[in-house]
Amino acid sequence: MSAEGAQPGTVRPGGRTARVRATVLRAVGDILAERGFAHLDLSDVARRADVGKTTVYRRWGSVTALVADLLMDMAEQSSPRARTGSLLGDLKANARLVQRTLTDPRQGPLFKAVIAAATCDARTAEALHHFYDIRIREWAPCVRQAVDRGELPEGTDAHEVIRAVSAPLYYRLLASGDPLDEAAADRAAEAAAAAAKAGAYVKDRKDEKIERDA
Template identity: 75%
Template sequence: MNAEDVEPGTVRPGGRTARVREAVLRAAGDALVEHGFDGLDLADVARRAEVGKTTVYRRWSTPAGLVADLLTDMAEQSVPRTDTGSLEEDLRANARLVARTLTDARQGPLFAAVIAAATCDTRTAQALHHFYAVRVAEWAGCVSAAVERGDLPAGTDAGEVVRAVSAPLYYRLLASGDPLDEAAADRAAGAAAAAARAGVYVA
């Protein structure tokens, strides 16, 4: 593969350059929280990260490339799924993790900014879709395990169950403005578990 064939922001640096990537992505996240995607400026990110503008422009090229790499990093840093042996407890842990993330002083505004950016930028949307595909696949394991234990009907779509847990929580964040707390998380998990047991998510 030639260098010119590589899309900017898709190659992960290693060794000593890893700290540059870490600093730039942290700065990009700060800028997104403060100004949103429309206000994301590569020169400002370079200043915040205390690295040369040339480095940022060469490696990420565009704000969309930078956000794509930020989402890749977020997926890699995400907390592994819980494995308690109980479907309800596993889904509750997932829901509470989502709620904590979305109400975090930094992570909540960051996710809101990225989601807003994805509505008008194709590359950001693709990166966001990949991020959630990684997270859904990770947590789907607890649903698949429940099927294997006989706790859920055969043929249950594990990914759909996981998405059903987090969807009401994102609705509260982005649309209704209703409280996003542990009670809401537990209700979302309980509803998804009940629907799964009833066969709603059998493919």
């Protein structure tokens, strides 16, 4: 897609434009963390970022475009996966990264706000799905490497294993309110590893072929 045909907020800028984008996205994140999606306003973002309203309106055009660009930036800036040499070590590193993110004083409320917005806004939901797809793809190789080492059965669905690690942590954040600490992270990783070793995530060979051909 050319720059002219791209949706607002999706072109990767450089130089001064990159600095403006970083400042604006920081303001977006602050507002989401402090007040939630319902209070996200283009004029307020411009004021907080100390940039002209015209710049924000021309570049992004809507609050959903701002959120989509913020999620893209977060995916680009997030920490690379760990390489510990063992499945359990890698999954624990993943779980602890998720735990630290969700309990961070800024990131935790920000994710809650975005997830809440995604339930009623299609573009925000699409951006959130894309964010998690990037993160799952980043971590999936640790599962495939475990298969190669003989730790897991052939045909294990790497993406499902990574989802299984973070799902209990998001449940604690959004539903149960139970403590979201390192112990919870480690238990989530241990449970996912045990289930994977038992073959719970071995996918149907037909599904495996479809994914390989895609």
